[in-house]
Amino acid sequence: MAETILSIKDLQVNYGGIEAVKGISFDVPQGSIVTLIGANGAGKSSTLRTVAGLVKPSSGSIRFMGEEITGKGPTDIVKKGITLVPEGRRIFADLSVLENLKIGAYLRKDDIREDLNWVYSLFPRLKERAWQAGGTLSGGEQQMLAVGRALMSRPKLMMMDEPSLGLAPIVVRDIFNIIREINKRGVTILLIEQNANMALQTADFGYVLETGRISLSGSGSALLTNEAVKKAYLGE
Ligand SMILES: Nc1ncnc2c1ncn2[C@@H]1O[C@H](COP(=O)(O)OP(=O)(O)OP(=O)(O)O)[C@@H](O)[C@H]1O
Ligand SMILES: [Mg+2]
Secondary structure, eight states: OOOEEEEEEEEEEEETTEEEEEEEEEEEETTOEEEEEEOTTSSHHHHHHHHTTSSOOSEEEEEETTEEOTTOOHHHHHHHTEEEEOTTOOOOTTSBHHHHHHHHTTTOOSOOHHHHHHHHHHOHHHHHTTTSBGGGSOHHHHHHHHHHHHHTTOOSEEEEEOTTTTOOHHHHHHHHHHHHHHHHTTOEEEEEESOHHHHHHHOSEEEEEETTEEEEEEEHHHHHTOHHHHHHHSOO
């Protein structure tokens, strides 16, 4: 049994009067790929943004490697080893690919060359385009850059918010292969996806979020064959 790296208990997130996350609990085992699937507005991004310290929860607890991190700010969270590849990528459009990657490592004082080489080996395209402005990359290349930038912080846990959104099927396949490769290098992955099919094929474990609550959970393969999941999320 792998140790739990991230443990979420009764997490609630409100925006003013809107209850976006209504008391969810789940665990992410060290070294695993875990996916959260759910319809638009279910509270997926809110959950990740709260773990990343960008949103303060109204109640509940977030523990990372046994330590309570609830309410810590984003800089502290990155220092602990958690990174977020945000929805919509958020590339710095006017900065070069290399500058964008270096921003991912801004909290580190050690040598980043090894990490840069790793990112370039995962995404040779980024090496070719090191001097190109981030904003002029294609959608798929921007997603590679967002993942590469996140890796530059040397995360223990990488959270990804819809990495496949808007990408062509062949690029989606590449991105999922790379997620597996990053995971094999020891990075735990918490993945949000609308593409439930790919996500559940890739993940060890999945949770289904429905209007702020977890309605189902199970291994990726069990959820893939679950009738309710098939009907609601796999378009069958
Ligand atoms: N900053 C905010 N202020 C007010 N309401 C918000 C804010 N961010 C999210 N919400 C609301 O919280 C709910 C959950 O949103 P969230 O972005 O977490 O959903 P999601 O599951 O990621 O959806 P999607 O699949 O469309 O990205 C939605 O009803 C949304 O309108
Ligand atoms: Mg979202």
